Amino acid sequence: xxxxxxxxxxxxxxxxxxxxxxxxxxxxxxxxxxxxxxxxxxxxxxxxxxxxxxxxxxxxxxxxxxxxxxxxxxxxxxxxxxxxxxxxxxxxxxxxxxxxxxxxxxxxxxxx
Amino acid sequence: xxxxxxxxxxxxxxxxxxxxxxxxxxxxxxxxxxxxxxxxxxxxxxxxxxxxxxxxxxxxxxxxxxxxxxxxxxxxxxxxxxxxxxxxxxxxxxxxxxxxxxxxxxxxxx
Numbered sequence: 001x002x003x004x005x006x007x008x009x010x011x012x013x014x015x016x017x018x019x020x021x022x023x024x025x026x027x028x029x030x031x032x033x034x035x036x037x038x039x040x041x042x043x044x045x046x047x048x049x050x051x052x053x054x055x056x057x058x059x060x061x062x063x064x065x066x067x068x069x070x071x072x073x074x075x076x077x078x079x080x081x082x083x084x085x086x087x088x089x090x091x092x093x094x095x096x097x098x099x100x101x102x103x104x105x106x107x108x109x110x111x112x
Numbered sequence: 113x114x115x116x117x118x119x120x121x122x123x124x125x126x127x128x129x130x131x132x133x134x135x136x137x138x139x140x141x142x143x144x145x146x147x148x149x150x151x152x153x154x155x156x157x158x159x160x161x162x163x164x165x166x167x168x169x170x171x172x173x174x175x176x177x178x179x180x181x182x183x184x185x186x187x188x189x190x191x192x193x194x195x196x197x198x199x200x201x202x203x204x205x206x207x208x209x210x211x212x213x214x215x216x217x218x219x220x221x222x
Contacts, residue, residue, distance in 0.1 A: 004155075033209060042199075043156065043212040056209055091155045093210075100146065101210065103155035 002027070004094050004104035005074075012110045019079040019086070021107045025094030032075040033093040033101060034067060043091065049075060082111045115139075115202045121217040124190050132185040132216055134200030139180050144203050146210070147174065147185050149196040156199065156212075159185065195220045 005024040013019050025032050034046040048056040049069040060067065064082075069075040079086055089108050093101035117135045124130040136145065147159040160167055160174045162183070167174040173186040187194055199215040 035210075035212075042214050043150075043210075045209040045211060048209050059209070093156075100158040100161060103157065106155050 004092060004102050006090075006092050006104035006107050008107060009105060010108050010110070012112065013082050014112050015083055016081050019082050019109055019111075021077040021079075021090050021092075021109070023075040023077070023092030023094075023104060025075070025092075026096075026102055029094035029096045029102070031095045031097070032069050033095075034075075034077050035091045035093065037089045037091065037106075039088070046077075079109075082109075084111050087111045115211070116200045116213055118198075118200050118213065118216045120214065121219065123219045123221060125221050126192060127189055130187040130190045130194070130218065132187075132198050132200075132218065133182065134184070135182045136200070136202045137181045139202055140204075142204070145174065145176060145180075145183050146201040146203060147172070148199045148201065148210070148212075150199070150215070151193075151196045159198070190218075190220050192220050192222060194218065 004026055007022050011019055030051050032049045035043045036046055037043045045059040047060050047067045052071050064080045066078045087110050089106045091103050091106045093103045095101045115138055144161055144163055146161040148156040149159050150156045160169055160172050162174045162176050175184045195218055197215040197217050199212050201210050
């Protein structure tokens with residue numbers, strides 16, 4: 001059973017471009033979470049999704065950031081018009097119902 | 113904000129037991145205690161969780177105080193690969209978002 005997959009592992013964007021981060025949860029998992037870790041800081045919750053629904057987006061910045069988890073395919077975290085402050089590691093986690101969260105290896109976004 | 117408090121860092125010698133403390137004085141009767149750890153340049157990894165009773169698994173043991181206001185993660189025999197940041201987390205529901213604090217950075221001395 002493959003673990004949580006994230007791609008790309010590293011992403012470089014110039015200011016103003018769009019970044020799309022993908023997360024494939026573990027097989028059978030219907031809950032997906034996104035977290036952000038700024039350099040030398042702890043992880044911050046961003047958004048919690050179940051299939052086709054956003055359950056909790058209290059940690060998402062109000063502008064430029066969006067997330068989806070369609071019925072088919074991976075969850076996508078989309079950052080429009082990236083700025084240097086968006087440079088961070090973005091981690092996705094998945095769970096099945098009321099169980100522990102399994103984290104992916106992360107996508108490291110660098111904004112030039 | 114994180115509801116738990118942990119020491120910023122701890123050191124331990126290789127092959128000795130490690131006791132990582134955590135305070136969660138605001139815990140309610142239905143809150144779980146989870147422990148995750150993050151190795152350098154990796155995503156967090158689940159370690160263990162519990163509600164009221166002490167718990168054991170292949171990675172560690174979790175000792176929960178009788179009043180549930182504190183707990184201790186026990187690594188029975190630390191190895192260099194256990195060097196990581198350990199996060200103690202209090203959650204209302206088992207599928208709730210994780211509010212990470214600063215965690216305890218564990219250094220293992222060879």
